[in-house]
Amino acid sequence: MIFKQGRFSGFITPLSYLLDLLVINLFTNFLQINFQNPVQFYSYITIAWVILSFKNEFYDVYRYSKVIVVVRKLFTQFVFFFLILYAYIGFFKQPLMSRLALGQYFLLVFTGIVFLKILNFFLLHKYRERVKGNLRNVVVIGRSKKSNQLIEVFNERREFGFNFVAQFGPKDSDFELLKCFQFIVNNNIDEIYCSVSELKNEELTAFIDFADNNLKTLKFLPDNKNIFSKKLKFEYYDYLPILSLRNIPLHNSFNAIFKRLFDILFSLFVIFGILIWLGPLLALLISLESRGPVFFIQKRTGFDNNEFQCFKFRSMAVNENSDFQQAGKNDMRVTRIGRFIRKTSIDELPQFYNVLFGNMSVVGPRPHMLKHTDEYANRVDKYMLRHFVKPGITGLAQVRGYRGEIERDSDIQNRIKFDIFYVENWSFFLDLKIILETIVNALKGEEKAY
Template identity: 70%
Template structure:
């Protein structure tokens, strides 16, 4: 499950974008179209292609997508591409451009993109079918006509990349949800498919909570029950309808790519523009005040609950409780310099190295100590949902006042509420808003910045 754990499949869309943009720009340079301002055309056609692709969802293709749907996508994409291509002549007054040369360019681009798109689609299918890569382990809850049809799809369409593990009959007298949950955890199941017709509403709620708390994808095989108030996402596996409960924006490869690109650029600006000269100064001040390392590192839980080292400037005297107890108000372990670093959040700046190397993001749920993750995962419902995305240096919960020490159950419950809201409603605008609010809070000071 290496590819599943590291989400390398998210690279497919960015690579596809790169190849297609390379094609449309390469043919524009190679063919004798006689542009008066070639740079203008390259910028115009690249921007136009990206806008059309986003509107058309040209790159949103799933493992169960039908060929007919891909053909429709290509047709729609190139109809609009044709229109913006010839609109260039009128918009920018380019009388020297040959219409025939432009038509040849359109045909060459169409053939190249069409070929690459289908080669990519077929290669991924063969990769899953023959090499058994990019596989999802699945179980089915329910035994009826629809579930049996879905299981047949899993078994017959090996190119979809689903590894059917087991079927549980919810109508059976010996059906035990606890045994089902145990099997799912022990066998590293990725996706759970539940038949709505065989489960009571309270049982469905238990499966939803289990999936949330154990980072499992839960989908439903629908009937005519109206059990959910929120909008659900319909998908078709062959001709079998399946419902997805939670649609996480950052699981969309385009969104993930945009956020990662932003993280790299932003972290580089901070590292090169600030940390290169600030780190030696802080290092000297830390060394003058107390013995010990300049940096403090701590094991924390990140995406998919994987552990990683989170880095900070050391703000406490070396102690044995650093991995067990959070800093509290008037904590004797915090040094005089440490109080300044923590109040201004300067102690968090080394985490931009975490961001640059991919274990954290600039914005996301704050990573907790391993001890606290183990504790709260059992006590707080849906706590593990926060591990569907990378942890952040700052987050929505932090700018809403829920940073630092957890003094009561209300603190952790509200933190999780804001974390889940962020995960389900992510946008680049929300990230930028949180960053600006964090900067303002750092200048104003925060009550729990100790």
């Protein structure tokens, strides 16, 4: 059955294991590490690598996994591998072992395996997309909105390697379980995706039994109850299983402290590296063009729905509507220097003081004006969930194109969807990705940065 799903999928992980083990063992020959017992060292790093890989799920990368997942696994794997590698010196009492050569060996292994891992990830994507290889045949049972969205994913994301074959509607007049099962068998279907909302309990049981008896992968679209669409946390109270509706990563003390340390270091870097010389220059240009303060200070809604003073370089002429009316396209209130600093997002730089003071984070949902918080809290479902974390200078919604003026209801609705996704799926690597995309967008200039 090794060929059943993906034709040669069963070989990918063992082959990756083998290549990585060859790298960590063969690269020792390129440097004068001076280990006294080669067999002992080879055994040590091989066993350590295998245990770490198992513990960190290093090779659990799926066809639908994102590149950020691969980067996170590489980071975790090599942090622990570094510690274990240097622990060898003390554990086996190796006074003659070269610490410098061992560090060079680590960098060499790191470079080699990162290259192989990323190359393998993208080559498989291109192979599935262009050569149409390593495919999995799939059928969808259901005609719900989520079912149709899933089919769109199968058809548009060809790099995932899913070959959509057919869709069955349980509520169709001609739907029959036996005919559906026969089609799945005759067409060598690998995976079945069922819409829970459209199947009766006995039909769900029939699909489970059929999949088990025919070695088919069965998956469900949890679209019958809103609770099942959440990222659930599974816990045991004694022997009783309990599901928590929402698990917010930044409510974990370690994650919160780590993010705060990063915010402090990053804000200090920007303040002393950029603002210390750019600030006086902008202050002069802003003052020369229009009367008023250099900084625009506005009350906005922050963490836990608390108000705070948000800093920006003033980009408009002083006006009475600044706390109630967003800047629009060709807004007459925006000054000439204001257009430039808004287009390049330079006007947001003083918010790094907010980050340093603890009101904001580098990355998070963008803080809204008090008026907008009151307005959207009543209009947009789950709007207030964005206040479970500190607001950010940039955020996932912004790098996905939902920044600036809100022209349609769909703008704020989509923005909140991305905000909630960020709140429920935060990771340090997601923050890094958003920061890099923000820098790129700022250099290119954004359509709605006006």
